[in-house]
Amino acid sequence: MNRNVPDWWRKGATWLWRAALVLVGISLAMIAFRAPIEAVMGPVQKIVYIHVPSAIVTLLAFGIAFAAAIAYLATKQWIWDAISAASCEVGLVFATVVMISGPLWARSAWNTWWTWEPRLTTFFILWILYAAYQVIRASIRSSSKRTISAVMAIVFFVNLPIVWKSVEWWRGSLHPRSVTMTGEMRQVLLFSMMAWIVFFAAVLERRLQLEWAREAAAREAAARDAAPGGFQPGAPEARRA
């Protein structure tokens, strides 16, 4: 358990996790037992109840990362960088779920795992960019890490409207423009969306705690090094290290 976060936060996080697990459990049960089997595609169509909520959460995560990045550039407070980085990372996981579940559905609906149609292509580009964000952020060791990460989170966000509008802008798109469902199918989809959003919030909170712990460790190390007798570059023990 992270000792750096306040008590009220820890308790809230525990409840958030409980709620997320219960909601995701109910959502999976509803997908399995309540959602009717679609007449043309059969059980494979149920992938939609995972695919669409994951896509919504991806957009939400990258949107949060974008807003937090702007806040970081404006205030230079580490917490905004932590939120932005955590949101980018969790968003990438959900984007990967979209990238895996999409072809599984497409194989049945379009008779191909992958086709270079606008929504798929633009989403793949989005995935590459946010994966590059992780690589670049991990490779920066200097103090500029936070600023560069914030700039990337802002610049990459520009692709989200392109992904969203791609099915309208480019002709010949196979991907549905929107999901139109009624009755039990609609209920299950909306419940799944809610469950995945709560689950995302819980994962984001846990990832944020990791950033919190890292920041606390970095401050402790800096304070130790600054103290008399602390770590001095060039000292014998430093050279041995």
Place this chain on the structure above:
Amino acid sequence: MTFLTVARKDLMLYVRDARFLATLGLFSAALVLILSVAFGPIFRDPPLEAAATIWAALFFAGVLGLSRSQDLEAESGGSDALRLTGADPFALYLGKTLANILLLSAVFLLLLPLTAVFFDVGSLKALPALLCVVGLALVGYSAWGTLFAALARGLQARELLLSVLLFPSLVPLWIGAVKLTHALWDGGTIEPVRDWIKVMAVMDILGLALAGWLFESIQEAAE
């Protein structure tokens, strides 16, 4: 006009570095050659294949120019000297972008006859419209490219990371350039695909606007 001074300085350094210019020219010409061999010897749709080839070669070769424009500042404390002038960071960015546009325009003028000969495409009548398409594409490419090159400055494996950032971001611009060039070489008019002009113009404006907003932060991070 600070940005014109910066552009002039970069261009003078490019011109003095014959080895860099030769490498850039040979690399881009080699790309056209490789792609024409890959598509040929019997071309299915020469205007389309030629358009894809010339833009692929230009975009790939452009990475060399973008990296070089940042190297110029890293050498002999150039970036520190520029900062000491107190010039507006956006003016520095605009100067570098303009220099990159002109450098890539020169590369395009080298590749155009090569592509025309290899693929047997192009007409003088379509040339003015083609140059407008080239202008639109190179403004966007240089606007985004200079921004990303500044971002990647000082990182390990910079050229690799620059490519990873740049090419996915520029896909709408690249598709637009290929489609418009294809239309011009195929039918002599851009009417069937004129919507792509809007997409490219939006990409150009977006790149410049983002740079106007973020370039100062990038410069601070590089300090």
